[in-house]
Amino acid sequence: MTLNVKRSRRVRQIAIGLGLALAVSTVGVSGSSAAKVQKPTPGGDITVGIFDLMLTNCYSPNLANSALGAIKTVYEGLLEKKSDGTVVPYLLEAFSTTDNITWTFKLRSGIKFHNGEDLNTAAVLLNLNALMGRLAGVYGLHTLGSAVPFTANMASVDPIDNLSFKVKLWRAQPDFPDSLYASGRFYMRAPAQIKTVTACRAAPIGTGPFKFVSGTETEFKVTKNTSYWRKDAAGNALPYLDSITFKYVSEPSQRANGIRSGKLDAAQFTSASEVQQIVSLQADKKVQMIASPDEYYPNIFLNQAIAPFNNEHARLAFAYAYDVETFYKARNCVKGKCIGTIPTSIVGKANVMYNTKGFKKYNLENAKKELALYKADTGKDLEFTLPVAETTASLANAKAVQQIMAKAGIKVTLNQETGSAIVAKAFPAPGTSAGNPYQALPILLFEGQGTSFTIPFLVSNTANDVGNFSGKGPLAGLAPFYPLLSLTRHKNAAVDKALFDARAAGTPAALKAATEVVQNAAIVVPTPTLTYFYGLSPKLKGFDTYTLASGGKGKAMTNAGINWTGVYVSK
Incomplete structure (x- = not known):
């Protein structure tokens, strides 16, 4: 995940206006994928529809889903x-620790980047x-x-040998490898791409199964990496496909059609606002469908740095007034078919932090008391403005929230902007603003099992943990970055301590207790979980099995879709 120093955008699995989010349910495949498995055959050029723009090849702005x-x-x-959900080596061969503070990693040998550079310790x-x-002072601000x-918890990285x-x-973290995985976002770039802003933006250079050919914001083409380091179980070269062209298609109906x-061989969908198309495709026997697991948990982040949610009673009133079941039935269900789940915690049951204690269930009487x-306290009635992305589905979702709040006597004004503008404002570059300006912001940030x-x-600041010197001394120049992930902009030391201590302990009991502290403070209010889906032509095979190095x-389907390494066209 990265933020531009000039223009900050957090376009990662992001859900704006309760409509641009991610999606989840149990992993499953429907349609003709149940047919007899054929021997993979090399070759084929396919076109894939995606719903996010290809905004950059470099660090920032971040690419979504x-x-x-x-x-x-x-x-x-x-x-x-x-x-x-277990984190395992990929480009790595092994990793280990004895104290959860110092971690040792060993790379696989013989892997090269697409430009011929070695994947080694230096890279x-x-x-x-x-x-x-x-590296900002060495190669430029594009690396920030x-x-x-x-x-923020990483104090230093040092070589042992070439691999x-x-x-x-700074402090023990039992699940650090999960942070280094970073939802699949901490991928390795060739050194030559990192060293100049021009090279970084011009073309992505990785170690993957495909090489970059060309790209714009609306189209991204890759071709087979004929020197790819992985083979299939039979010793055959991977990948199988010759090329993939990803095309941005914003409207879900156009992707489905x-x-x-046959204009698209595959396309990705999200249950945030595309349930109608998903349900229709699931019923189509000529289309294969695969769904992600139930590990994506959108929330409404309440900004405690500005009115009205700097007042605890305002936050509690919102939490009690939010009838999530009514919202779910209105926006997550089509003709009796529902996708996602109604939340009972800020994270789902698959997450180690899941805890119903402190969770604020819908209670109109309590809402009116608050x-x-x-x-x-203020002499005012509660009202606030909700940002809404400029799509029909996002507006429909926001109107559902508006109507729910109205039942409690809370006035919600809707303000439509582009999704990218909302994200850029919510995650501003250091020094450009005080932080997230929105009173309330529906967004998908939480995911996974850890x-x-x-x-x-x-947390209010990721460097505020005990013994953490990030942003201090020689690293003082980075200090403005560490509060940037806090959309709530809270200053609750008790919440920070509970979360940092729980992470260091790493026990389910400590983590669940930290969730209770967060839920009692009504810092965020959860919305229905979301599911990602891929719809595919019956000629595509191998998409439902992702074999790891x-x-x-591996996870056959995530918020980023499927892994294309083992996908092939049946003959």
């Missing part, structure tokens, strides 16, 4: 996740130092971004 899946045909990370340390913000606050290195943390007409207390994509967005099965 389906666009991330496109660029990950070129880039690969040090780590990957198994289907059960990896260059990548990690860039993510940590340590939101990875800086995300890597081994170590990472030292594209699959049916509204009365708010008015006693803490790596929850805690960094819940270290063995075992």
